[in-house]
Amino acid sequence: MDAVAHKIAALESFGSELEAQGIMTSSGMSAISTLFMGLLQSGDAILTQGNLYGGTTELLLKILQPLGIGIYLVDLNNAELVEDKLREHPSIKMIYFETPSNPTLDCVDINILVSLAKKYDKITCADNTFATPYLQQPLLLGVDYVIHSTTKYLNGHGNSISGAIIGTDVIGMKKIWTAMKLVGTNCNPFDAWLTYMGMKTLPLRMEKHCENANRLATYLSTNQKVITVNHPSLSSHRHHEIAKKQMKNFGAMLSFELSGGLDAGIKFMNSLKMCSLAPTLGDVDTLILHPATMSHINVAKEIREQNGITDGLIRVSVGIEAIDDIIEDIERGLK
Ligand SMILES: Cc1ncc(COP(=O)(O)O)c(C=O)c1O
Numbered sequence: 001m002d003a004v005a006h007k008i009a010a011l012e013s014f015g016s017e018l019e020a021q022g023i024m025t026s027s028g029m030s031a032i033s034t035l036f037m038g039l040l041q042s043g044d045a046i047l048t049q050g051n052l053y054g055g056t057t058e059l060l061l062k063i064l065q066p067l068g069i070g071i072y073l074v075d076l077n078n079a080e081l082v083e084d085k086l087r088e089h090p091s092i093k094m095i096y097f098e099t100p101s102n103p104t105l106d107c108v109d110i111n112i113l114v115s116l117a118k119k120y121d122k123i124t125c126a127d128n129t130f131a132t133p134y135l136q137q138p139l140l141l142g143v144d145y146v147i148h149s150t151t152k153y154l155n156g157h158g159n160s161i162s163g164a165i166i167g168t169d170v171i172g173m174k175k176i177w178t179a180m181k182l183v184g185t186n187c188n189p190f191d192a193w194l195t196y197m198g199m200k201t202l203p204l205r206m207e208k209h210c211e212n213a214n215r216l217a218t219y220l221s222t223n224q225k226v227i228t229v230n231h232p233s234l235s236s237h238r239h240h241e242i243a244k245k246q247m248k249n250f251g252a253m254l255s256f257e258l259s260g261g262l263d264a265g266i267k268f269m270n271s272l273k274m275c276s277l278a279p280t281l282g283d284v285d286t287l288i289l290h291p292a293t294m295s296h297i298n299v300a301k302e303i304r305e306q307n308g309i310t311d312g313l314i315r316v317s318v319g320i321e322a323i324d325d326i327i328e329d330i331e332r333g334l335k
Helices: 002-013 028-039 054-067 079-088 110-119 170-183 189-199 202-220 240-246 261-271 301-306 323-334
Strands: 021-025 045-048 070-073 092-098 123-127 145-149 163-167 226-230 253-258 287-289 313-317
Touching: 002 021, 002 163, 002 189, 021 028, 021 170, 028 054, 028 092, 028 123, 028 145, 028 163, 028 170, 045 054, 045 079, 054 070, 079 092, 079 110, 092 110, 110 123, 110 240, 163 170, 202 226, 202 253, 202 323, 253 261, 261 313, 261 323
Parallel strands: 045 070, 045 092, 092 123, 123 145
Antiparallel strands: 021 163, 145 163, 226 253, 253 313, 287 313
């Protein structure tokens, strides 16, 4: 476990003088919950965005809030609003964000958030699951902690479940390690080993994932049945410039909105032959998900819709198969 934690920490801090440490946990969710348990107490609050991975939003609202941790969901790209919240609520101890976010691929300007966090003396944490350290290194931009669902791209083959917490603050990491030990969110050695093996091909996979996703995004953006495509590679994407500034490439998660809402979404999903319907992501195979009835089924409809997670939204984790085969399958679904 320590070997893989060390390797992820080395990747996250590569190219800098930072001395990052890592802790492996039993899943991505346990990385997030262990981080919160290690660093926060009742009476503290978290400032975050409404369009996080559905499980994270649920953890915040259904577990942490009843335990006395305040949760503020705002548009983290609205610097004025973020600053107002930090000024008005001294209980906010941490700014937690996901960039690109799941499933709308919104990107948060890390530099701006970090400078506000430093001004008000707040901890920052980024979920870097979608980008991986191959595409984005939040620690180098001044973020304090990075978490991963290593179940996804770091493993890459969908054969293990684990998470990682990376940070440079020795005292903070010790508190998180204690929470991990006492709550028992530790990773098991077999899943850690599978992650270690998967990471050997991370750069090769990420290059191919990104190439395929950029092609698929361009194809979808010309299809009549598609209303919008969310992929930061597209110059039409609202956060294209932010992604360009802080990522090496745009990642391989994308989502698109079908005209026809829920019915069109379900028909599309049932027409596919090659792409698999799956709630996970980041595998070498192309995986498709319908957030409204799968990953975000337990997130209140108004929170979903305020954040673009509509009934007709389809999420694609673009794999590394031949891109023509992926496009052919998706075209079949769109007929
Ligand atoms: C961005 C993000 N973070 C965290 C998680 C949780 O990871 P896990 O499934 O390993 O608990 C997920 C799961 O899909 C995710 O997409």
